[in-house]
Amino acid sequence: MWLWQVRTSYIFMDITILAAALFIAAALRKLYIAYGKPRMILGMIIGILAFVVSSILDILLTLVIINWKPFFMIENIFIAAGTILSAVSMVIILRYLLSTAKLDPLTGVYNRRHFKELLDIEIVRARRNNLKFAILSCGINGFKLINDKMGHAIGDVVLRNVAQKLSFNVRASDVVARWGGDEFMILFTQTDIAGAKTLVERLNQEIGNMVIMNRNLSISGGLAIFPDDGGTVDEILSLADSRMTNSKNDWNKMVKPYPA
Numbered sequence: 001m002w003l004w005q006v007r008t009s010y011i012f013m014d015i016t017i018l019a020a021a022l023f024i025a026a027a028l029r030k031l032y033i034a035y036g037k038p039r040m041i042l043g044m045i046i047g048i049l050a051f052v053v054s055s056i057l058d059i060l061l062t063l064v065i066i067n068w069k070p071f072f073m074i075e076n077i078f079i080a081a082g083t084i085l086s087a088v089s090m091v092i093i094l095r096y097l098l099s100t101a102k103l104d105p106l107t108g109v110y111n112r113r114h115f116k117e118l119l120d121i122e123i124v125r126a127r128r129n130n131l132k133f134a135i136l137s138c139g140i141n142g143f144k145l146i147n148d149k150m151g152h153a154i155g156d157v158v159l160r161n162v163a164q165k166l167s168f169n170v171r172a173s174d175v176v177a178r179w180g181g182d183e184f185m186i187l188f189t190q191t192d193i194a195g196a197k198t199l200v201e202r203l204n205q206e207i208g209n210m211v212i213m214n215r216n217l218s219i220s221g222g223l224a225i226f227p228d229d230g231g232t233v234d235e236i237l238s239l240a241d242s243r244m245t246n247s248k249n250d251w252n253k254m255v256k257p258y259p260a
Helices: 002-034 039-063 069-100 112-129 143-150 152-168 193-208 233-254
Strands: 133-140 175-180 183-188 219-226
Touching (some): 002 039, 112 133, 112 183, 133 152, 183 233, 193 219, 219 233
Antiparallel strands (some): 133 183
16 A cells, blocks of 8 residues: 555656656747747757656656666667756756847847946046046938838848857957847947047948949948046937937938939
């Protein structure tokens, strides 16, 4: 009687683990398909399925007392494989999630939230060491017309290409981020107004080499220098954004719309 109660307890525990593992595997399978079948999720699924097999083997061992040692060894192999695969896959998934939490999913540059975090760090360093830095707020001229006439798919390609151009043509210490829509923010570290203008000219030249709808692409930008233009993050960002908006408005007044 006592032995049967113990065996029943073990079977119930194994069935619970089996049900939970199958539920997790089913959920992971949906994620696997939804995210384009990434290998890291596949590894997690295989690890969970190894636990499923080990639970089934343990139930069989409990129901029918088997003293055949290789059978126990097989069960332990599945448990070990499941543990290793699940743990490794989880580490990879967590690293991926941490990296993507900082990036804009469309362009691959930093997102708005992480840019502000880096800017907070930079302003502390600049104050401590009596340094200057520049913020460039820039937007793609005529981007709405590009979207309207060529579609959002082409607009997304333009955004990715502009982000790539900006990233490849700044210094290693500088930071590029997508602020929203067609707008980007760039942090030029340890830079005064003269150095910032030189960097902006280079960016304008590179963006100008891109052609869309038979017209060279261009960006409007607004520069703000710390501490000359403001002593806080919000002041610098607001001024740079305001100057960019004014520059865009001037472009819209001077340049004819893209042809149909």
